[in-house]
Every structure is written in C-alpha cells, then in structure tokens.
Amino acid sequence: LKGGKSHTDGRWQGFEGDDLVATIDLGKKKKIRAVEIGFLQNTASWIFFPRSVEVAVSDDGTNFRVAASVAFPVRDEAGGALTETVRPAIENVRARFVRVTAASIKTCPEGHAGAGEKAWLFSDEIVVR
Secondary structure, three states, X not given: OOOOOOOOOOOOEEEEOOOEEEEEEEEEEEEEOOEEEEXXXXXXXXXXXXXXXXXXXXXXXXXXXXXXXXXXXXXXXXXXXXXXXXXXXXXXXXXXXXXXEEEOOOEOOOOOOOOOOEOEEEEEEEEEO
C-alpha cells in the first residue's frame, strides 16, 4: 500500500532517529529490474526525507554487494506534507536477497523547532520488480 500525504493514514512505517534497513528474500535467485520505495516529509511533524537510499543484493543473505545508491539532499521545506518515490538505477542484477537501507538524518536540523531532537523517517511499501 502506498502512503498518502498524512502520516496517520496507516500506510507508513515510521523510524524515530533510526535508519530503515529492510532485507527481502525473493525465495530464489531472480532478475531484478527495479526497486522503488516511497518517503514522506512533513517537517512540522518532525518527519524528514532520508539522506540517501542504498540497494544491496546477495545470493546467500550474508554477503551483500551494492547494486545502486541515491543521494537524497536534505530539504527542510515548509508547506506541508511532501511525498517522493525513489527508484535507484539498477541494471542487469540477479540475486535472491535485496536489502534497502535509507539513511535517516537522525536529528532535526538547526533552525528547526525540534533542532537536536530525534527526527522521523517515514517510508511506505518497498517494491521489487
């Protein structure tokens, strides 16, 4: 389920001051064409986009190699909730396991009402194609 503009719609997973790290077992080695994941930002609720998103793959679930990564500049924009879907560029990858890591900003930035306090990272469904 894709999340909407409200962090209370029941479709978002929240991480307070922590990174998102999710490992998906595809059951067998498969060709991976794309990975996408949605994020929510609502700075008034201390929710920020991640700093970066990395997709790593593995055949055995232990030894992972980076397949793609995307820098995600911190944007402290006012104006309500923003959503963005990240699709790191993946080419010619075959693997059984997919690990997605989204790096949280950890704490609210200087100048924010919650400066220095734990920031939230909200993500919705991870899609592997």
